[in-house]
Amino acid sequence: MSSLLLGLNEPQLAAVTLPRQHALILAGAGSGKTRVLTTRIAWLIATNQMTPQQVLAVTFTNKAAKEMLARLTAMLPINARGMWIGTFHGLCNRLLRAHHRDAGLPQLFQILDSADQLSAIKRLLKSLNVDDEKYPPRELQHFINAQKEQGLRPSAVEAWDGYTKKRVELYDAYEAQCNKEGVVDFAELLLRSYELLARNEALRRHYQERFRHILVDEFQDTNVLQYKWLKLLAGQEGCLFCVGDDDQSIYAFRGAEVGNMRDFEREFKVKNVIRLEQNYRSHGNILDAANAIIKHNEHRLGKNLWTEAGAGEPIRVFEAYSDLDEARWIVEEIRALARDGHARSEIALLYRSNAQSRVLEHALFSAGLPYRVYGGLRFFERQEIKHALAYLRLIANPDDDTSFARVVNFPTRGIGARSIEQLQDAARAAGSSLFAAAMQAGGKAAGFTTLIAKMKEVAHLPLPELVDHVIELSGLRTHYQAEKEGQDRLANLDELVNAAASFVAEEGVAGAEGELSADLIAFLAHAALEAGEHQAGEGDDALQLMTTHSAKGLEFNIVFLSGLEEGLFPHENSLVEPKGLEEERRLMYVAVTRARQRLYLSHAQTRMLHGQTRYNLPSRFIEEVPAGLIKWLTPKMAKPGGVPPRLTSVQEQRASHAPRAADGGWRIGQGVRHARFGEGVIVNLEGGGADARAQINFGGAGMKWLALSVAKLEAA
């Protein structure tokens, strides 16, 4: 048992062996957070303070849950099955399946992913004849989810204006539709299980007594409802162990509420706030840079990372003339690194927004450097997979109109838009599902229901065989065989059969002797809750490209952080949002702390964005890195009052390619200084002589048109 605790540092040890009290662990980047979490569970079990059945550990991603489980089973010889370790959504699903009756759900309820939810909303608007220009489906989807994440049902939403009143009405209608169809969306999983426990005292007692220790990962990412859910489960006796880092809170835009950390500390009178500040990942200079950046934020719980590793290399900063130039430089640098024996997979290219990857990808592709982009379409989100799943869902639940609408005419079987509208009218009139209406309708529509019935006949087969039959019977296989570009899709469909097989092997329920296999239901939930691995070249030694958001939780020997420009990072939209800049800075902090050994920061003077050339100032975040930590790879931009940089011959060439000079010698792209607005870059010139005007991007101070004869501009 003591071997469990071997090698823990002092605060880690303190956290792991805390007595039965609420605790808040402020775990800095790279401070061994997951280790503390898993060792805490192992220690509680090993010291008989708790049985595996009494654990409740919550994460946000399936990856994190899996990792926790893997580490735990490596530490202790225990059966993982009885433990409740999973994502909020996964655990809620488990709860609702077990108590579907009490929760008011059909046994075989289906889960809508975001895309399904959106199409359900579109269908709703159409059926209610609501103008979708006035109530854009996406906006409505966001509105509904936001209410649910606050724990608000339609009756509880306060609506003052007509617009919101209407949206609440639509929210109500959406709920009715979901209930009728026997489907729940992601937020509903949470809200439904929260209400289940809140209303059903016996059930609540049962789980409160069972889960004596509740552990939460990435607590800073919890939303209002998730926190309420945790509080409800903890009750009076339960003990909450929350691990998080307020400095890494980067998901406010999707409802994460950092304030939960402070609230937790206050509401639970947490005596044990433990800070994990020793970092085991990065060299000193990188941590110093990260600490210096995040210090500019005001609202923090406070934390400072340190390391026993040496200072390491300086932060390298590169100023490119253009985005293309920046990409070319990155390619050259990577080639040099590869010559020095660095593995490509240990090099990450990070950027603020997805659009920035294109230029990088192009350069890497031309250079023949293998790379992998994170964050594309995932396996279960692919069109052909969603089609196959829709058939499977109809077998389980014919009332699922979303699935019905998706595949009733795919592959095409002569049921056009008009027929579907007729079905919808009939269904509405009869208060029935589309499936039921189709059975009544006769003709081709009824033929489709016969097809589903035929599939149902083989539903008792082992899951992989069932999936294979469905792909065949649906005509999907034939359809994609006939399609020119269908080969990949066919391969994916085969992969779906494999996925079903390995799902059964790993988590199969089996044994269920019914007309429907329990495996099918579990597999469908699995497909909805776990979008599957990102496809493509995982095995080979490829460069890692991703957004700064996706990089959270990962680490690399070498990190390139590109596009560090005002307007891009920090993103211009963030500057008008309430706490926007601070969130951007936390994102910067996350990005910087991904690097173990070497960190490159780069920005470009000009960049193509939305088909237009933009002239951006270097990001303020570069300036927030102490000058002493930086090694400039290009002459540093002149500071106000400083001496203009001497140009290298390469830069002189570039300067001569620069956009045309206008009256008075001003040119586009030139840095200037204004008494009131500060530093800026000329992005446009108009007119001549006395009328000459310049459009200047002053970054934080905004974009201005200034008359050159009036404004006193200095070259910066």
Place this chain on the structure above:
DNA sequence: CTGAGAATGATTTTT
């Protein structure tokens, strides 16, 4: 129903 051309609009994202 399909496919071509126009219109649109474009942080960040897991479940």
Place this chain on the structure above:
DNA sequence: TCATTCTCAG
């Protein structure tokens, strides 16, 4: 710029 969505002719 460019990917997605929409519209309309065939």
